[in-house]
Amino acid sequence: MASALGPATKSALISKLAAIVGEAHVASDAAGLAVYEFDASDEAIAGHHLPLVAVLPGSAEEVVQVVNLALAHDLPVVARGAGTGLAGGAIAARGGILIVMTRMTRIHEINEIDRYAVVEPGIVNLDLSNTLLQQGYFFAPDPASQRVCTLGGNIANNSGGPHCLKYGVTSNHILGLEVVLPSGELTWVGGPSGETSGYDLTGAIVGSEGTLGIVTKAMVRLTRKPEAVAVLLAAFPSMDAASRAVSAIVAAGVLPASLEMMDALTISAVEAAFHCGYPTDAAAVLLVELDGLAETVAEHGEIVARKCREHEATMVRHATTKAEQDLLWLGRKSAFGTLGRLAPNYYLQDTVVPRTKLPPALEFVGQLGREFRLEIANVFHAGDGNLHPLMLFDRRERGAIQRVLEAGDALLEYCIAAGGAVSGEHGIGMEKKDALSLCFTTDDLRAMAGLKRSFDPRELFNPEKIFPSGFSCGEVNQLKQQSLMRDGMYVV
Amino acid sequence: MSFDAEVAKVTVDGAEIPRVLVPETVDELCEALSDLQRDRQRILIVGGGTRLAFGNLGGPYDVAVSTRRLNRILHYEPDDLTLAVEPGCTIAQVHELLGQRGQMLALDAAAADTSTIGGAYAAGLSGPRRLGGGSLKDWTIGVEAAGPSGVVAKAGGMVVKNVTGYDMMHVHHAALGAFGVVTRLNLKVFPSPGPARAVVIQYQRPQDAYAAAIALLRSQLQPSSLIIGNRPTWTLRVRCDAPPSAIERLAERVVTTASEAAPPAQVDILADEAQAVAPFIDVTDLRAGLGVARIPVPASQQLPVVELLMDDSVCADLGSGLVYVAGPPTFDWRERVIATQQNPTFLALPATLKEGIDVFGSVRPAAGEVIRRMKQAFDPERLLNPGRFVLHL
Ligand SMILES: Cc1cc2nc3c(=O)[nH]c(=O)nc-3n(C[C@H](O)[C@H](O)[C@H](O)COP(=O)(O)OP(=O)(O)OC[C@H]3O[C@@H](n4cnc5c(N)ncnc54)[C@H](O)[C@@H]3O)c2cc1C
């Protein structure tokens, strides 16, 4: 166990780390480490775990040295970005060395012709996009937390965002990575071409929540700014009508850049804070963005408006100016923050269903609220079928968090039965690792464990994440064992 | 298990495989795998058999296992834009199904009637439309694969956004069957964007074709694909997709942007969209008995590489950062391609020329070690496509 290091060894370790990253960039006392006890998940999920020591390296070479020191001491390493993760991914669950990537924010190269940029993982998502926008490009994944979260966190969680409907998730925008592998070696995987020679490990590493490697540079895909953008706001008398409109829009052959839904509770919270112009008498609104060639956008705008009206929309508004469009988006992107003000605590469940199953799934969320006596706000990526019910509660009230977690579990089970998944974009981390067995068999998990072992046979990279408690990746040399057993049987 | 006259013979790298199994169901496949494993039989996995030239000199194989009859559509929900198929579905079968509902996958297949979707995914070969619409790598939202013991493991699901567990979709993609036999693919599909045009622009000099192509790449015109071929003359081919109201003007804007960058010798706007990728299909036809290589070079650096290869048929895919070249299957040709120093992958070579090289090019040592351990984890006895994959795994 990590914290079992004796005091002398610990202080020697800290001096060595200080020699690598500089004394100012090491935290090892209680006060310095306190900020790393949690991420944005609830403490009921994250528990109470502190790393032995936290370091803030300034370069890939420093990360390599830190990792090698950890390996020499048999200590776990956990990478951390901004700590906005909602699943406990950046928590040092078994202590060890926390490697905080936020000092590594350089942009090394922007190549407009080949449409990639090489950047360090500590860069904040929005800073990257804003820099690229000046040259007419953007980085498509845009989580609602983009003002704060880091590219490294986006890569590790394969994060999504409102614009994933058309552009895909983070994985679709990462061309290559420089990573420190659990062997302590630094290597590049992938590259600027659509198909690399050899075999490309990039796709396996993206979304692996820091369990297969620590990203020290990323080659990200640049997307060209479209020539035209339209934003539409449609108001509906019920969530059901709004979600049927979502399916109708997609069925009509329109693939909007984004298709987001907000319910009445969200609308009123956002309106009170920002006055974005959302209709406060609506039960639900859809925020639809279309982009592309001017003609396409115009034509699709008409189809979207028509489909909304066919599904009982009481109002459809085109935001024509950039300022008007930005205001509508401000409301959406700030929704979680404003909802957070409605109650002392909130729990955000992230789950996903096939989009045609949205109407019954939303109905089920409503039922959960009544059954578990919870106020639930819905603001989510409707086009992707990605639900985000936000359950408001007060931790001081006895049994409140229990009710919340039970409601969350019930929803997960419902969504999986409806053909959905455990997490659409927030990751598994500590929060959902036990839920993994709801949708995967032991055989499925064994195959994943085979991948883990191939990268990290010592299981020192972000331990206690993703795999269900009690499931050991190490002992699953199953395939080999099975065949040996069989051979044995044949000898008999 | 059936006998299928068409697949009665499987030949790879000049050697005929003595036995071919054609399971009718995934259960049958798994049973067969389990039996074969017991007898330590080495297996060549075969789909349509159109791309067997691709891969290191492997084997010897005791048996071929064909996915031909595993060709059922398992699930298609147009309103969810999702599709699940067995691996033996042909590309043509998938196109036809989606086409009936105004949907599509941007796959350009030579021999679409024979090529299977499982083979395309396992070989990891995609076409120029990656620029506008991505590739199977991006569209695969779920995968199931059987290991050598016949145990199926799944990952992902039927939803378009999913971070539940590791992304095995990217593990089996382009793994050439080294980690398992793919038994099911779940895909996200797309609404058809409307009519397409092939804009074909001829130039006298390659640098002019490149100047025009790069101007288009930087424009907001969103071409779906952008390639340059050298036969019979330097020709820039652009595919445009747009709704009926926009398509003509889009094609004209493409011509204008290209012409402003470099005045062309001739311009044609064709309704036959296949013309947009014709040289790609020609150059990458692995059945022609030529040597074929794929060289990863980003668009901005392609010109000098293309000039080195001018004597061969070249298709430069600017949108994907790849240069394809087909030439005589000789030692000299192979060395000429290697001399570009761009770490090429050879997609087709005669068996004698595969000797002594890794057709996948070189792999960085640290990554290579991980790949070796993956093979050890998924196929420890090396029964599946033995020797064919990267590093002769
Ligand atoms: C208000 C709010 C809104 C949100 N909206 C969205 C949304 O719309 N879409 C969405 O997908 N998520 C959303 N999130 C979740 C979260 O912001 C994302 O998961 C984000 O990508 C995490 O980034 P981070 O820098 O905060 O990572 P952290 O929380 O610090 O870490 C997350 C994971 O990444 C790993 N990691 C971090 N850096 C590296 C690295 N360099 N190399 C390897 N592993 C690394 C960590 O070990 C951990 O497992 C939201 C969160 C909040 C609080």
Ligand SMILES: Cc1cc2nc3c(=O)[nH]c(=O)nc-3n(C[C@H](O)[C@H](O)[C@H](O)COP(=O)(O)OP(=O)(O)OC[C@H]3O[C@@H](n4cnc5c(N)ncnc54)[C@H](O)[C@@H]3O)c2cc1C
């Ligand atoms: C350069 C190039 C570009 C191409 N671009 C495109 C494109 O854009 N769009 C397109 O549709 N097609 C494209 N193709 C064709 C596409 O690659 C073929 O359709 C496909 O690879 C071969 O299909 P097949 O069924 O004939 O495969 P086969 O030749 O039978 O098999 C190919 C390889 O995959 C393995 N394999 C086959 N099935 C499985 C399985 N179920 N599980 C595990 N391994 C398996 C085999 O062992 C073999 O090594 C391209 C081909 C080339 C060479």
